[in-house]
Amino acid sequence: MRQTDYDLVIIGGGPAGLTAGIYAARARMNVVLYEKAAPGGQVIVSDWIENYPGFPDGISGYELGEKMLNQAKNLGLNIEIEDVTSIQVDGEIKTVNLAKKSVTTKTVIIASGASPKKLNIGESQFMGKGVSFCATCDGPFFRDKTVVAVGGGDTAVQESIFLTKFVKKLYLIHRRGELRATKILQERAHKNDKIEIIWDSVVSGMDGLFAVENVKVKNVKTGEEKDIKAQGCFIWIGITPNTAFVGDILNMDDGGFIYTNGNMETSVPGIFAAGDVRTTPLKQIVTAVGDAAIAVMSAEHYIENLQD
């Protein structure tokens, strides 16, 4: 087959992308990793990680991300800060288009992750003015204030507990009658005096002159709406995949997550997906890194078969 610039292009620099890079670098593949903003991924906004083995006392998300990055760099992984705009498939050759150049490759691992979902109730005008998706970044700005947090999963509960280091009071708004977060986090939330959970409710709006002053909370069962005087609104209602650059070249589910099989193969031979970007039943660091190792193995097999 025709020569390509790379054997493997990895898209995304979170735990999945960096792990793919670690495996590919050790396999001496001709590889590059493109990350659009900063390596680390969603993990770097997490205050504390307790479910990634090897750190008996837990580890801060930033530190874990940094360790993964350093491990990849120590193995010689080539990481470039570049935004992938699209991928073209021409049989066995894939062209990855970046803002200012294009590269060709035999295989691609898409590990572009996901971003926090928005409420879409007009909160965008309050971004950075009370509305936040990052407790570790913005929590200290809400010292002794009242805030609202939205969600009921691990992230929502973990980060709400973290916020109580700073805030006077936190209302956790959850659309259902019980939390989805893992039990140990639920126990901590229930024990925390500063957290009050408002069940069966959603945030229906917010207002304020320059920044958030008031959050509207609506009970989904009764339809009753009430105002909470709060200066902050933290949103953790799930994630949406970063797959805009994929276009329609791969099979994806309705939410834009990429379908793969157990070998991380997508609907296009030679393109693999790993981590939160794919249709995985569990979106955790520990599953993302496992996906990535399998994806690199599959990419190696794919290349070997090309050369046969």
Added chain:
Amino acid sequence: MSENIIEIDDDTFESEVLKSNLPVLVDFWAPWCGPCRAIAPTIEALEKSYAGKIKFVKVNVDENPLTPSKYAIQAIPTLIFFKNGQIADQITGMVAKAKLEEAIEGIL
């Protein structure tokens, strides 16, 4: 840390930013903010590309409470672009390098 990105404080903000002849990109950050630390190398790389055209400075919001409060900053990283002492653009949160380049090109 790049020596070309000066760390300024509440006292030097006026002379370094508001009275600067060049446009200024102010990076509001804190040591406890993971994304702020993660984007630092990207900002340093941009500083090298745009040296002489735009001045890059950093403000540690922990040590300098007055300036962030004056600009009502409630989230970091926040990047504010100043031109002739006025805010020309503002970006909150971690964004793609391409977005930052676009913003810089927009104010030059």
